[in-house]
Every structure is written in C-alpha cells, then in structure tokens.
Amino acid sequence: MDVRGKRLTLDEFMNTELSVKHYPEMEYNWATGVAITKFLKGLKNGKILGTYCNDCDRTVCPPRMFCEECFNPMNHYVKLPDTGVINTFSLAFIRTDATRREKAEIPAVIDIDGTSISPSGFLHLIDEDVSHDKIKIGMKVKAVWKDEKDRIGDITDIKFFELLEDD
Amino acid sequence: MSSKKVGMVSVGLTRFNRRSKETPKELAYYSSKMALDEAGITRKDLDGVIIGSAPDAFDGVHQKHEYLTDGSGGFNKPTMRGYVGGGTGVFSPIQGWYSVASGVHDVVMVTTEEKMSSIQPSAQAGFLTIFDNLIERPLGPNLVWIFALEMKRYMETYGIPKEHIASVSVKNKGNAIDHPSAMLGKNFTLDEVLNSEILCDPVRLLDISPVADGAVSFVMMTEEKIKEFGISKDDVAWVDGVGWNVDTTMWTNRDLSYPKYVEKAAKQAYNMAGQKDHSPEVLRKWLSFAEPYDPFNYKELHHLEGLQLFAKGEAPKAAFDGVTARDGDFPVTPSGGLLGVGNPIAAAAGMKSAELYLQLTGKAGKRQLSGDVTRGLAQAWGDLMQVGTVLILKGGRVD
Numbered sequence: 001m002d003v004r005g006k007r008l009t010l011d012e013f014m015n016t017e018l019s020v021k022h023y024p025e026m027e028y029n030w031a032t033g034v035a036i037t038k039f040l041k042g043l044k045n046g047k048i049l050g051t052y053c054n055d056c057d058r059t060v061c062p063p064r065m066f067c068e069e070c071f072n073p074m075n076h077y078v079k080l081p082d083t084g085v086i087n088t089f090s091l092a093f094i095r096t097d098a099t100r101r102e103k104a105e106i107p108a109v110i111d112i113d114g115t116s117i118s119p120s121g122f123l124h125l126i127d128e129d130v131s132h133d134k135i136k137i138g139m140k141v142k143a144v145w146k147d148e149k150d151r152i153g154d155i156t157d158i159k160f161f162e163l164l165e166d167d
Numbered sequence: 168m169s170s171k172k173v174g175m176v177s178v179g180l181t182r183f184n185r186r187s188k189e190t191p192k193e194l195a196y197y198s199s200k201m202a203l204d205e206a207g208i209t210r211k212d213l214d215g216v217i218i219g220s221a222p223d224a225f226d227g228v229h230q231k232h233e234y235l236t237d238g239s240g241g242f243n244k245p246t247m248r249g250y251v252g253g254g255t256g257v258f259s260p261i262q263g264w265y266s267v268a269s270g271v272h273d274v275v276m277v278t279t280e281e282k283m284s285s286i287q288p289s290a291q292a293g294f295l296t297i298f299d300n301l302i303e304r305p306l307g308p309n310l311v312w313i314f315a316l317e318m319k320r321y322m323e324t325y326g327i328p329k330e331h332i333a334s335v336s337v338k339n340k341g342n343a344i345d346h347p348s349a350m351l352g353k354n355f356t357l358d359e360v361l362n363s364e365i366l367c368d369p370v371r372l373l374d375i376s377p378v379a380d381g382a383v384s385f386v387m388m389t390e391e392k393i394k395e396f397g398i399s400k401d402d403v404a405w406v407d408g409v410g411w412n413v414d415t416t417m418w419t420n421r422d423l424s425y426p427k428y429v430e431k432a433a434k435q436a437y438n439m440a441g442q443k444d445h446s447p448e449v450l451r452k453w454l455s456f457a458e459p460y461d462p463f464n465y466k467e468l469h470h471l472e473g474l475q476l477f478a479k480g481e482a483p484k485a486a487f488d489g490v491t492a493r494d495g496d497f498p499v500t501p502s503g504g505l506l507g508v509g510n511p512i513a514a515a516a517g518m519k520s521a522e523l524y525l526q527l528t529g530k531a532g533k534r535q536l537s538g539d540v541t542r543g544l545a546q547a548w549g550d551l552m553q554v555g556t557v558l559i560l561k562g563g564r565v566d
C-alpha cells in the first residue's frame with residue numbers, strides 16, 4: 001500500500017519550511033447558570049451543596065437544575081458535609097500546557113459525604129505536601145477553605161482537600 | 168428493521184506523521200483519492216460525502232467540515248460532518264452506513280481527518296476546551312489527568328498490576344512495525360514501557376499514543392451498485408452491526424472502572440447483527456478479531472470489557488498472557504492501534520475501521536491474520552470519557 005504524506009522535522013516545521021503564524025486572543029464570560037451559581041455561592045459561604053431528586057430518591061453533587069435520569073426538575077438543594085472519600089487520584093508531573101513540574105500536583109475525584117450514589121462528587125486537588133506513600137483510594141478527606149475574605153464564588157474557594165486519617 | 172445492505176468497497180490512508188507538510192485539505196485529498204482509485208470509481212459516482220474531524224481548536228479553522236469538503240470529494244454534493252471527539256472515526260462510517268441503508272444515497276465517500284501539529288506549543292492547549300468550563304478549568308487540568316484518574320480507579324477496582332497494562336503498549340507498538348502509515352512501530356521491552364518518563368502517575372510516556380496528522384477514507388455503497396460497478400465480493404466488507412451511546416459530561420459521577428456506555432453501544436451492534444448471546448466466550452468465537460480504541464494502553468483493556476469480549480477485570484491478564492497477540496487466540500489491534508500507528512484523533516479510529524476492511528478482504532499485507540477472517544469489530548471512544556461507537560463488518564462472502 002502506497003501511503004502519502006510528507007513528514008517534517010520540528011526544525012523544518014517551525015523554521016525552514018514556510019508557515020503562517022497566528023496568535024488569537026479570545027475572551028469568554030460564562031454565565032454560571034441556575035444550579036452552578038447556587039453551588040458557587042455555597043462555596044463562597046464555606047458550604048458544599050448538592051441536589052435531591054424526589055422521583056429518583058437520590059442526592060447528587062455537583063448540583064443540577066434537572067435530573068438526567070427521570071428528566072424532572074431537581075430543585076431541592078441540600079447542604080452536604082465538607083468531607084468525602086478519595087474515589088481516585090493521580091500524581092501529576094505535567095501542567096495544562098504539557099510542561100513539566102518538579103513537584104507533583106495531586107488531582108483527585110472526591111466523593112462527597114451525604115450523596116446517595118457513588119461516585120458523586122467533583123474534580124479537585126489533594127494537599128500536594130502530603131507524602132505520596134500515604135495517599136490511598138478510599139481515604140477520608142476534608143476541604144481546606146480559603147479565608148472567608150478571599151473567597152469569590154469559585155471552585156478554587158476550596159484550596160484543596162486534606163487527609164483525615166490518623167498518622 | 169427494513170434497510171438496504173451496505174458494503175464497504177475500499178479504503179484510503181495517508182501516512183501518519185507527527186508533523187505533515189500538507190494542509191488538512193490536502194491530506195483529505197490523498198486518502199479520498201486513494202479510496203476512489205481502489206474502488207475503481209470516480210468523484211462523479213459519489214452521491215454524498217461524510218466528513219469526520221475532531222475539535223476545530225487543533226486546526227484553528229472553524230467549521231472544519233466546510234473547509235474539508237472539496238478535499239473529501241464533496242464539492243457541490245450533499246455533505247455532512249459527524250463529530251463525537253475520539254469516537255468520530257468509527258461514527259463516520261456508521262453515518263456512511265445509515266446514509267446508504269436509508270436509501271438517501273447509493274454511493275458515499277467517508278473521510279476522517281485530523282491535523283494536530285498546528286496548535287502550539289502542544290495539542291494539550293486544545294484539549295483543555297473539553298473540560299467543564301465552570302468548575303473544572305479553573306483547576307488547571309491537563310487531558311492526561313482524567314486518563315490517569317480513570318486508569319488508577321480501574322487498577323484499584325480489579326487489583327490490576329501495571330505490567331499487564333504495559334504489555335498492551337509492547338504488543339501494539341510492535342504490531343505497528345508492519346503498518347505502512349505508522350509513526351511509532353517499534354519493538355519495546357516491557358521494562359522500557361514501565362520505566363518511561365512519568366507524566367501523571369500511573370500514566371507514563373509509553374502508555375500514551377503519539378499525536379499525529381493523518382487522514383483515512385472509505386467508499387461505501389449498496390449491493391446493487393456493487394454489482395453495477397462489477398466489484399468482486401472478495402473486495403467487499405458488509406456492515407453487520409452498528410451502535411453508539413453517550414454518557415453525561417459529569418464524569419465525576421460515573422463508575423470509572425467500567426465503561427457502561429461502551430456496553431450499551433456494543434449490545435446495540437451485536438443485536439443488530441443478530442448476535443443475541445453476549446457472553447465473552449461466544450462473542451470471541453463469533454468475531455475473528457477486534458480493534459478497540461487504544462489512545463492509552465489501559466483503554467484497550469477497559470474497552471474489551473465494555474464490549475463484553477472479556478469479563479470485568481480479566482482483559483489485562485489475557486493481554487499479558489498473549490491471548491490478544493496477532494497470533495493469539497483472539498487477536499486485538501493487529502493494526503498497531505493508536506499506540507503504534509499514531510493518534511490523529513478522527514483519522515485514528517478511521518484507521519481502526521479501515522483495518523476491519525483490510526483484514527476481511529485479505530489486504531492487510533504483513534499484518535494479515537491467519538485462518539478464516541470472517542468478522543471484525545472496531546470501537547472508538549471520546550469526548551469527556553463518555554462516548555462509545557461500535558462498527559462490526561463481515562467478509563464479502565459471509566452470509
């Protein structure tokens with residue numbers, strides 16, 4: 001099979017072959033909607049909110065305006081504890097742009113206590129100063145909040161989650 | 168279901184390169200022209216064109232299907248684009264199937280294309296746009312994060328050793344040596360994979376497929392047209408089953424150890440093909456081989472389980488034991504996959520769909536499976552870990 005397509009080296013691609021460069025600057029302003037606005041306002045006040053579906057008898061987090069299962073409105077907001085369980089985690093040595101980090105960030109999915117399906121939680125970070133040998137799936141964690149004056153109604157109002165296990 | 172029988176009669180592929188000189192449209196031209204030539208037909212024989220391409224962010228060209236139209240043979244013809252992220256390369260031939268099966272068109276070109284080298288300094292910046300914009304992007308995620316999180320959960324749930332997962336990289340990158348489009352065909356040792364650079368534990372560099380530029384095309388048509396053009400049944404692969412399914416973007420509310428949406432897509436395809444028994448042993452006899460989506464090594468295993476081809480948690484050991492080798496009991500990814508041939512997103516799964524055709528018509532060259540190759544399955548996956556697309560083809564002389 002005779003396949004075509006000319007392979008370029010990085011140097012040819014960036015420097016010696018002809019190319020056209022473009023540096024777009026785009027800015028977005030996203031309305032946070034009905035349910036996530038309540039969630040983010042909750043975070044500003046140091047609270048984690050979920051929603052309860054009457055028809056499905058389940059509490060979920062993050063909250064939503066409608067239940068994707070029964071497709072009815074989900075307008076009963078519930079205050080949940082700021083504790084949960086590590087569903088999964090990673091030691092991340094690369095940044096968003098794929099450049100390398102010396103010290104790992106620890107992204108994790110946190111199942112929030114008081115929800116009634118598992119997993120039911122959100123993406124966040126674990127304290128990056130924790131010893132890598134110590135952290136395990138299934139461990140209990142608790143939110144570490146920014147000072148009240150610094151909270152703006154953003155997912156980063158929680159600085160990270162810390163391990164609750166005894167040493 | 169009353170629908171027309173649809174045959175794939177040719178494929179066309181470009182080389183997969185880390186950086187190609189050609190524009191996306193020129194790559195699409197290479198693969199589309201090759202598919203037409205292989206089928207022995209011309210552009211004027213096409214009734215419609217289907218274009219598959221993933222996020223516009225990689226090219227920096229908006230509405231990429233309109234841009235790609237003439238390169239895909241679609242000038243002044245009915246064209247459409249399907250886009251389900253990484254699932255696109257299997258979804259596009261599904262769209263080709265329903266365009267013909269429905270009677271809307273008799274002959275279609277399906278072209279999948281991706282050029283990922285344009286975005287600077289890396290494709291990662293384009294991937295950021297798939298994360299939830301309100302509560303995930305402010306955390307500064309990287310695409311590899313979600314794979315690492317899913318892989319970790321999968322390993323933990325079933326107690327899977329990393330060696331078993333790493334063996335998929337060794338197998339697929341080795342298989343790719345025999346693929347003419349491949350960019351990373353090489354015999355790696357298990358230790359080289361296990362000790363490659365750590366990116367996001369447990370994911371290391373050789374657990375991941377390389378980003379690429381490339382295009383893959385297919386010609387599909389009705390049985391009547393196949394006769395009219397005088398195409399031999401030996402050069403045809405019939406569409407036997409199709410399925411697709413999508414979960415929500417709320418991936419943190421999902422069981423990460425098992426892809427339920429892949430199960431649903433697979434069962435749709437098996438049932439359409441008349442295969443009602445979905446037990447792994449029966450399905451592995453019914454199918455000659457499979458090409459599940461392997462952007463990361465663990466995904467091939469995760470998908471084999473979702474496809475019901477192995478019981479939950481059992482695919483990794485089978486791979487490690489050689490069951491899924493090209494000469495094993497149930498060959499998986501004889502093409503070399505995304506891990507070895509390369510990952511130009513929509514075209515990557517297009518290459519997997521093309522492998523079904525090439526194996527079923529005995530045109531896979533050095534990769535040709537031994538024995539009777541009667542039926543194959545390709546599966547792809549994409550968006551925010553939420554889409555499953557499944558295509559089953561059978562040989563031209565199989566009833």
Ligand SMILES: [Zn+2]
Binds near residue numbers: 054055069070071072
């Ligand atoms: Zn409900």
